[in-house]
Amino acid sequence: MQPLSTPPSSGRSAVDEAVATLRSRVLDGVLGPGARIVEEQAAAELGVSRHTLRAAMRQLVSDGLLRHEPHRGVHVPILTAEDITDVFRIRALLEHEAMRDVASRAYCPPDAVAALAALESLGDDAGWHEVVEYDRAFHRALIDAAGSVRISRTYAATEAEIVFCLVQLRPHYDRPVEVAREHRELLEPVAAGDVRKAQRLLDVHLRDAERNLLGSLPGVRAGSVSPDSTT
Incomplete structure (x- = not known):
């Protein structure tokens, strides 16, 4: 240091x-x-x-x-299964509402587009903190685009813990391009105004991240996320 x-x-x-x-x-x-x-x-x-x-x-x-x-x-905290599940419960509630709003307007927030472009520009030698920052910026842009001060404020209150979860997802991604691909898949139905597909892909995105984190904990099986753990 x-x-x-x-x-x-x-x-x-x-x-x-x-x-x-x-x-x-x-x-x-x-x-x-x-x-x-x-x-x-x-x-x-x-x-x-x-x-x-x-x-x-x-x-x-x-x-x-x-x-x-x-x-x-x-x-530095050691995340428990309960911590992870709680963080992703909040993420699901807020991000699904924001996704519904922006997709219903077929609106791609410019900051989300910029974050995606930055993700896609990263080489295999990029630091994971760069991936985390652009991932965070992408999701935050969707949240803020919903136009609700309270949704943005509530999300901001848990954002550091969300980022802390993202940091620990590194072993599950070999290359930044994998992360970029997932986020482009999320943004395409938003641009097309396909609310149902956008929310379904967001659900898969969040479930996979939660499952990977839970699966990395001692004594927790990788497939142990409840089908009803997100909405």
Whole structure:
């Protein structure tokens, strides 16, 4: 972890810089599930005070990317089957509603189109964090295109945990082009105004991701997702 020896860039505070650095470490898998944040060591590596570090960790705990537990301190969470199922339940509820709205208008959000183009441009040597970012941007664009402040706000509240799930899907995709292909398949019926097909493909997309995550947990079978776990 590189020390923050230079002043915060772009007007960001030291806390913002520490949040960004820790976030990227978690999302890139440098700090893996279960990794504990040792305050003295982390503050020294980041080149910030322990007060600044604690403020940064509080933000990431609030986002769901870190967890604080008595007698264990702050650590990267280890997702349980219940965590994964709950995150995908929220995703299904919100994304199906957004998909219904945009497909009924045959409207392809420009930000979703741009995210898809960025995914398709990635080479096999691209970092997984790039794939995750464009995947996140694609789904967020569909959510925001529904035009509901409350849907967007609710989605934003769980977005960090959604991204944390995406990070752990890396072993299930050999190449970024696979991810891009799935997202192009999602967008085509939206452009055609085919609501039923768009929602069916979204359902498959979310079910497959949830099933892969659950299947990677010790003692959980890959096919253990309930048929009624998403709508």
